[in-house]
Amino acid sequence: MKLFNKLTVAAVGVVLGLAAIPGEANAASFGKNMVINGEFEDTKVDDNDWLRTDAGNVSGWQTTDEDGEIELWNQSFNSVNGGKGSDGKDTGNHLETNLDGIATISQTFTLAEDFGQNAIFSFDAWSRKNGTGKVSVFGSESGSLLNEAISMNGTSWTENLFKLDVFAGEEITIAFQGNEADSIDSPHIDQVFFGANNDPKFVQAAVPEPASILGILAVGAFGSASTLKRKKKQQA
Known part of the structure; x- marks a missing residue:
């Protein structure tokens, strides 16, 4: 069974300069993004609005919602802190996990x-x-690689970052789930990225932990992988 390594905030902050992983500047270090539509931009959402739509209209993503629908927000919708989306722009979309x-x-x-x-x-x-x-992250050969609480910093956007050990050629499933039945309390997700770590300077703490076979988003105790938290700057 594969192991995943903890990251330390200090080491990652120094090496990456807290740069956003999906950016073009990091393509050489972190490879192609394997996630389809990781910024949820492929679906048209009217400016200053939100949309409930069939999952078939949100390329790459599936849902267990009983109506088969997904909720997306335009980044200009809702003036509360964070409403602009994690890239701080008035364009584009992000996901609300519970509809x-x-x-x-x-x-x-x-x-x-x-x-x-x-x-x-x-x-x-x-x-x-x-x-x-x-x-949650699950590998067809690796088994359960990650089963964590989503880390958030109050009502500001927070980056969650993990280094995972995988098998080349295997299928990977990533999944998000809100804990509360009321969608108002559920997490919003943006800028989803999964790529190869090709950067030899990427420093991690040498504290591997065995991945447990919990299955995807199993109810119960979470793993103890460390999360890199970064409060996103919001533009006025």
């Missing part, structure tokens, strides 16, 4: 045979009312 009740939003993709064994997984999260949620 009418607790649901799991997931995506599965296959790693290339030359992907390597080291991966970076990151996403940004925010909640209107300090709601909580779970994030």
Whole structure:
């Protein structure tokens, strides 16, 4: 069974300069983003509005919602802190994890045979009312790689960043779920990234922990992987 390594905030902050993983500047270090539609931009959402739409209209993503629908926000919708989305712009979309009740939003993709064994997984999260949620990563060969509480810093966008050890060529499923049935309290997700870690300078604490076979988003205790928290700057 594969192991995943803890990251220390200090080490990652120095090496990466707290740069956003999905940016073009990091493409050489972190490879192609394996996540389809990781910024939820492929679906048209009117300015200053939100949308409930069939999951088939949100490329790459599936849901367990009983109506098969997903909720997206335009980044100019809602003036509360964080409403602009994690890139601080008035364009684009982000995901709200729960629509009418607790649901799991997931995506599965296959790693290339030359992907390597080291991966970076990151996403940004925010909640209107300090709601909580779970994030999970499962490998077809690795088993459960991650089963964590989503980390959020109050009502500001927070980056969650993990270094994972994987098998090249395996299928990876990433999944998000809010804990509260009321969607007002569920986490919002943006800038989802999963890519190869090709940066030899990427420093991690040498504290590996065995991944447990909990299955995807199993109810119960979470793993203890460390999360890099970064409060996102919001533009006025």
